[in-house]
Amino acid sequence: MRNPFPPPGIRVVVFDVVGTLIEPLPSVKSVYATVSLRYGIEIPEQIIADRFAAAWNRQEAIDAAAIPAFATSRLREMARWRGIVDDVFLKASASDAIFKDLWDHFAQPTAWQSIEEGMRKVDAAVLAGCSVALASNFDARLQAIASVVQPLTRADFVFASSEIGWRKPAPQFFRTIQEQLGLSPHELLMVGDDLQLDIAAANRAGWQALHVPC
Incomplete structure (x- = not known):
């Protein structure tokens, strides 16, 4: 018999966003290739994907080495x-324009599509009488996206790292959400696709956690 979702005693189910509830459509590498082509820069999508992964890891390392670690704004x-875009396009002369176009693109609700398994989990949480919260390493653009794209529209609370001041996996990220909700750790369930940022970090904060593979 499968464990119930959400488990007994949970008052708020907190969902990661990208990779758990929504994903970009077209893909990130496709959008980067399309936008750069407007400025005469043609790069194969696989090279973009490889550079993006390396750039992402570099930015993660910068945040981890910061004092305090994973503080943000x-x-x-x-x-x-901006650092990721510069690394992907090797600081091309058109980087300013490319960055602006990409920033604006991913601010649009039409740039995102729902993930079916995530939608089912949100439905189950609501049906069980739990409140739903979003908790993402994202920025202020998340509010506009969450007001349009399903199932984000069903959230009672939206927490973006840029507004909290901390990125996952910082313990302060989870503590701040817990304090703002006025709940105890055992009353919170984190649902996400990342074993380290969502699951292990939430467990260290005393929350329950459920891994939803992307």
């Missing part, structure tokens, strides 16, 4: 994405 989140 609106300015830092924008700088993070």
Whole structure:
């Protein structure tokens, strides 16, 4: 017999967003290739994907080495994405324009599609009488996306790292959400696709956690 979802005693189910509830459509590598082509820069999608992964890891390392670790802000989140774009396109002369186009593109609800398994989990949480929260390493753009794209529209609370001031896996990320909700750790369930950022980090904060593979 499968364990019930959500488990007994849970008052708020907290969902990761990208990779758990929504995903970009077209893919990130496809969008980057399309946007750069507008400025005469043609790069194969696989090279973009490889550079993006390396750039992402570099930014993660920067955040981990910061004092305090994983502290963030609106300015830092924008700088993070600017650094990724610069690394992907090797600081091309058109990087400013490319960055603006990409930033604006991913701010649009039409850039995202729902993930079916995530939608089912949200449905189950609501049916069980739990509140739903979003908790994402994202920036202020998340609010506009969450107001349109299903199942984000069903969230009672939206927490973006740029507004909290911390990125997952910082314990302060989870503590801040817990304090704002006025709940105890055992009353919170984190649902996400990342074993380290969502699951292990939530467990360290005393929350229950459920892994939903992407």
